[in-house]
Amino acid sequence: MGKPLGNAEIFILNPQGHPVPLGSIGELCIGGPGVARGYLNNHTLNGEKFIPHPTTPEKHIYKTGDLARFLSDGNVEFLGRNDQQVKIMGYRIEPSEIEDRLNRYAHIKEACVIAAQDHTGHTYLKACLVAHDEINLDDLRQDLSASLPVHMVPSRYALLENMPRLVSGKIDRKALLEIVEVDEQSNKIAATPPTTKTEKILLEAWQHVFGRTDIGIHHDYFELGGDSIRAIQLLSQLYKSDLSIQIKDLFDNPSVAKLAPFITQDHFVEEDDITGEALLGPIQRRFFEKFSTNPNWFNHALLLRAHERLDVTAMEQAVQVLVQQHDAFRLKFHQSPDKKWHQEFCETTNGFKLQTVQLDRKRDENRQILRQANQAHTGLDLTNGPLAKAIILHGAKQDHILLVVHHLIIDGVSWRILLEDLTQAYHNIRAKQPINLPRKTHSLKHWGNALAQYAQSNELKQEVPYWQRIRQTDVCPFPVEIHHRTTACAMWKVAA
Structure with a gap:
């Protein structure tokens, strides 16, 4: 899990509430300004979860229910749960x-x-x-x-x-x-088979997403364990067959038989190479407003452990396939004289390419990997590139691949798509097969233009009176432990 943040306190306690020795297992407890005052109207649970601070009894700490232990280097190792919280x-x-x-x-x-x-x-x-x-x-x-x-x-x-x-x-x-x-x-009853080509394609997508072959056209999506994440995976599978659905239609018609009539043929074909300036999205604009001090360092990272020695040449080609498949890797950002940020798609890779590092067998590999990760994080550059780094780390017994990508061009859902494409391209190249990836969908440039049009649409403007009423509503101040001068009044207007 790493080490606690600067303003947080971590305690690992035994059942009697006393700190355990280094390396011993106990319950992870958290203190500091980020800890809430308690559960609303649940005094019983408050007594169980919020306990007095070990050294400052007037304060309290939160019992997470996680089992953990301190390692010799100060890091905390997570070992599971000790209560029913999930x-x-x-x-x-x-x-x-x-x-x-x-x-x-x-x-x-x-x-x-x-x-x-x-x-x-x-x-x-x-x-x-x-x-x-x-x-x-x-x-x-x-x-x-x-x-x-x-x-x-x-x-x-x-x-x-x-x-x-x-x-x-x-x-x-x-x-x-x-x-x-x-x-x-x-x-256990025989699953009802599909009766049309659309039902067949849709059922195959469901079976792939759920990892089951005993699903029929009348099984309920939610009873199978479906959720919003799996809905995105289902969309991805349908894209491979040039089909699409609306998430709302899936949730309203949660079976293959009910959903099939809502499947549409997707005729959209994105241009191969997106170039030129693109509008910033609302989240991107918000990022530059909040993170003006050091916008280069706001990254996502993954460290993957390889089951076998990696083929460097095949992985280099697979990374280049990613650049061709996902135009965001070719983005760069710059500020105009009026201090506004802009983004544009480069014609080249913008510096994103595979690197290889041979770890020293005589030194601690974990420390070397951490050092490489820190260097990768500091090496991203919004203006000059790259916005992503891929590094193969050759260890004594196995290889790792480190991926660091700026948050402006990736999010949690995108990682799954990215890793699927990288894995598929790598295996296709090693097997000397044609690269079989889903076709490219709407680009970030297309999405930004669509958002801008929607922002000016009559449909959205009809919602303005509702939000204006919300803004003018008097509400009681939310109770806080630290009173700021902006909350001194008894009532205030909700900010827009």
Whole structure:
């Protein structure tokens, strides 16, 4: 996990609340100004999670529920969870909150929510229910969706006569992982095959995304564990067949049979080489407003461990394929005399090419890799390039590849696409096969122009009165621990 930030405190405590020795396992606790005051209207949970500071009792620290230990170099190593809190789609979730909601239903006698994983490693919420009588799961899911955020709505359900219990009387949560889920029971019935070419292509895309072949055209997307991330993966698969869908249509029609009529043929073909100036997007403009001091250093990075020695020549060619496939790697940024930032697409690679480094076998490899990563981060240049670096690190026993990309041209979802394309191109080149990548879609330049047009559209202008009313609404100040002079008044106007 690394080391704590400068204004944060990290404690690793034993069950009695005392610090554990170096290298020993304990619960990770966090202190500092980033810690909240507590859970709203949940005094019981506050008492469990927010405890007195070990050296300054008037302050408090937060018990994360993570198991960790300090290493000799000061880094913290994450070792798993010690409570029932789970992380789904990047959100920390207390299953007890969902269980409380489920137990309010008259048909449900007892509920237990756990985090489970499918065979692809995808984590999902599973609700295990003991019911008084028959439950309509579709109605239950809709009711939960109306009162809980989407990441807290269980995607799979299991119906039991009684909860399995330990000798202590507590629910045996590990045993619940083995309980067959409702949708799995239905999947044992022969899956309904597709009846049209569109259904066939769509069903193949679903099977690829979910990593299952026992899916039919009537299986429910959400019951299979579908979410917004998998929706993007589904779009990517359909693009390969020149087809497209709207995410809204998928969520409103969550089966192949229902969704097939909404599939459209995508006739758009992007130009091979995008060049010239492009409009900055809203997020890009916001970036330059906030990060004017050192805009070159705001990067994403990944370190990948290779299962075998890498073919440097093949990887060099694969990186060049990425540049051709993703025009953002050819971007550069500059400031005009009026201090406004602009972006344009270069005709060349803008300095993004593969580098190789031979690590010294006599020195600590981890420290060498960290040093190379730090150098790569400082080596990005918005004006002169490059905006990305790819480095093969040859170690004594295995190779790594380090990828560092400026956040202006990549985000979390883009990484998955980038890695898929890099892997596919690399394997195609090594096998001396034609490079088989999805066709290029709308460019960043096209997207920027579309956003600018939408910003001036009548459709968007019709929303202005709504936001003006919001802006003029009087609201009570949000309670804070540090009172700034801007919050001294009893009421204020919401900022635009």
